[in-house]
Amino acid sequence: xxxxxxxxxxxxxxxxxxxxxxxxxxxxxxxxxxxxxxxxxxxxxxxxxxxxxxxxxxxxxxxxxxxxxxxxxxxxxxxxxxxxxxxxxxxxxxxxxxxxxx
Amino acid sequence: xxxxxxxxxxxxxxxxxxxxxxxxxxxxxxxxxxxxxxxxxxxxxxxxxxxxxxxxxxxxxxxxxxxxxxxxxxxxxxxxxxxxxxxxxxxxxxxxxxxxxxxxxxxxxxxxxxxxxxxxxxxxxxxxxxxxxxxxxxxxxxxxxxxxxxxxxxxxxxxxxxxxxxxxxxxxxxxxxxxxxxxxxxxxxxxxxxxxxxxxxxxxxxxxxxxxxxxxxxxxxxxxxx
Numbered sequence: 650x651x652x653x654x655x656x657x658x659x660x661x662x663x664x665x666x667x668x669x670x671x672x673x674x675x676x677x678x679x680x681x682x683x684x685x686x687x688x689x690x691x692x693x694x695x696x697x698x699x700x701x702x703x704x705x706x707x708x709x710x711x712x713x714x715x716x717x718x719x720x721x722x723x724x725x726x727x728x729x730x731x732x733x734x735x736x737x738x739x740x741x742x743x744x745x746x747x748x749x750x751x
Numbered sequence: 752x753x754x755x756x757x758x759x760x761x762x763x764x765x766x767x768x769x770x771x772x773x774x775x776x777x778x779x780x781x782x783x784x785x786x787x788x789x790x791x792x793x794x795x796x797x798x799x800x801x802x803x804x805x806x807x808x809x810x811x812x813x814x815x816x817x818x819x820x821x822x823x824x825x826x827x828x829x830x831x832x833x834x835x836x837x838x839x840x841x842x843x844x845x846x847x848x849x850x851x852x853x854x855x856x857x858x859x860x861x862x863x864x865x866x867x868x869x870x871x872x873x874x875x876x877x878x879x880x881x882x883x884x885x886x887x888x889x890x891x892x893x894x895x896x897x898x899x900x901x902x903x904x905x906x907x908x909x910x911x912x913x914x915x916x917x918x919x920x921x922x923x924x925x926x927x928x929x930x931x932x933x934x935x936x937x938x939x940x941x942x943x944x945x946x947x948x949x950x951x952x953x954x955x956x957x958x959x960x961x962x963x964x965x966x967x968x969x970x971x972x973x974x975x976x977x
Contacts (some may be wrong), residue, residue, distance in 0.1 A: 651813060652789065657818050659806050660796040662823035663830065667852050668753055670834035671841070684970055685963070689836040690864040691929065692938025692962045693829070694922045696955075699942040701915035704950040711861055716915070723916045727923040736923075737764040742914035745909035 711751045719744035754873045754921035758880030762864070764920070765858045765885050768913040769800075773892020776803050781900040790897035794890045798854060799971050802826045803893075828956055828976070833860045840864075843871075847879040856889075858914065861921040865928065933973065937965050 651653045702720075707713040723740035727733065777790050793803050805826055809819050833855050840863075841851055859882050869877050926935055947957040966973070 652785070652792060652810055653792075654816060655810055655819050656789070656793055656797065656806070658819040659793075659802060659809070659823050661804060662820050663756045663797055663799050663827050664853060666824065666827050666830040667834055667855055667939030669851055670831055671838060671848075674835070674838055675842075678842075681967075681970070682835060682975060683839055685966065686836040686938075688934040689832055689962075691922075691925050691932075691934040692860055692941075692966065693832055693836065694864070694918055694925060695935050696829075696958055696962065697861065697918040698922055699939065699946060700917070700955065700960075701918060703946060703954070704873050715909075716912075719912060719916065720919050723850060723919045724923045727920045728927060731924070731927075733917070733920045733924065734760065734763050736920045737913055737916040740915040740919070741767070742790075743778060743906050744912040748909045 711748070715747040715751065717746050718747060754869075754876045755880050758877050759884055761862055761877075762881050762884035762888075762938075764913065764917050765862065766888050768917070769858070769885060769888035770892040771907050771910045772800060772914070773889045773894075774896035776807075777802070777893040777896020777898070778900060779804070780887050781808050781894075781897045783807050785897075787894055787897045790873045791879070791890060791891045794886075794893040798889065799827055799830070799856060800889070816915055821971065825956070829857075829959060830855065832959060833857075833864075836864060838966075841878075844878070847912055851875075851878055851882055854886050856885065858917060859885050861918055865921070884929045931973070933969065934966065937969075938962055941965060 669684075678686075702713075702716055705713045705716050719740045722743050723736045724740050726736040730736070770962070773794065776794075777787075780790050780793070793806065796801055797806065802823060805822060808814075809822060821826070836853065837852075837855065837860075841848055842853055857868075861882055862877055863888040866878075926932065929935075941961040942954070942958040945961060948954070948956050
């Protein structure tokens with residue numbers, strides 16, 4: 650019973666966070682919120698990149714080198730071919746290869 | 752059918768990551784003594800990756816409802832931001848809207864937040880199927896992990912980088928598509944600053960507040976620019 654209740658609390662809270670902005674601002678969206686909606690995606694994606702790399706240590710082995718090389722490969726590939734599937738596949742393969750040889 | 756195919760192709764980058772991370776979650780939940788029903792229930796109803804990992808600790812520790820709610824808010828506060836930036840995009844989503852909002856994970860958000868390459872009548876179905884495919888990968892992964900109960904025989908070490916690569920690819924794509932790089936640089940700068948000041952366990956909420964503050968302060972200038 651407790652298990653179900655804890656899971657329900659997690660599910661309910663997560664749903665509340667996802668639905669709340671739509672319930673509050675969905676009908677008459679204030680200009681300020683529309684503005685945030687336009688500029689936030691770029692800022693949030695940057696935040697997510699940093700979030701994924703937060704535990705990388707540049708002071709100790711392997712010094713963030715796998716992340717750097719694989720990350721730069723993704724940027725170059727994406728800028729060149731504009732195809733996310735290819736960029737992500739390439740970056741992941743490069744990363745998995747480097748961490749095995751370093 | 753064409754729309755479903757497009758949605759599937761768009762969801763491929765998330766497939767490997769969600770299945771493997773889902774398996775990881777399923778294994779941990781299994782080892783904590785919970786069966787496959789719970790794995791499925793969590794992945795269907797909570798559907799938030801990092802929260803479900805944290806949730807295993809809450810379950811085994813027998814956390815109170817208050818602790819659970821507060822922890823969930825701390826871990827998932829960023830979802831408020833995803834929703835705020837999708838309000839205008841999801842305005843005319845009709846019957847798909849509740850599920851689109853429910854299924855807005857980090858990865859789904861990054862696939863859909865700048866995808867305008869569809870006509871008005873197909874975009875809702877397209878968004879729905881991208882969201883649905885992603886959740887299917889996550890549910891399949893967690894159920895499989897819970898059934899297996901042990902680590903898969905071949906080494907998948909490093910495959911979690913596919914999630915990082917997904918965000919880097921989205922960042923690059925948005926950078927190329929926009930003339931104004933101030934929002935991207937604001938996000939990058941604020942997050943790095945907060946990571947240095949608050950450390951890797953506590954920087955997310957300060958980062959989001961700082962980003963909102965800076966973007967609010969430069970609003971006048973930004974709206975003139977666009």
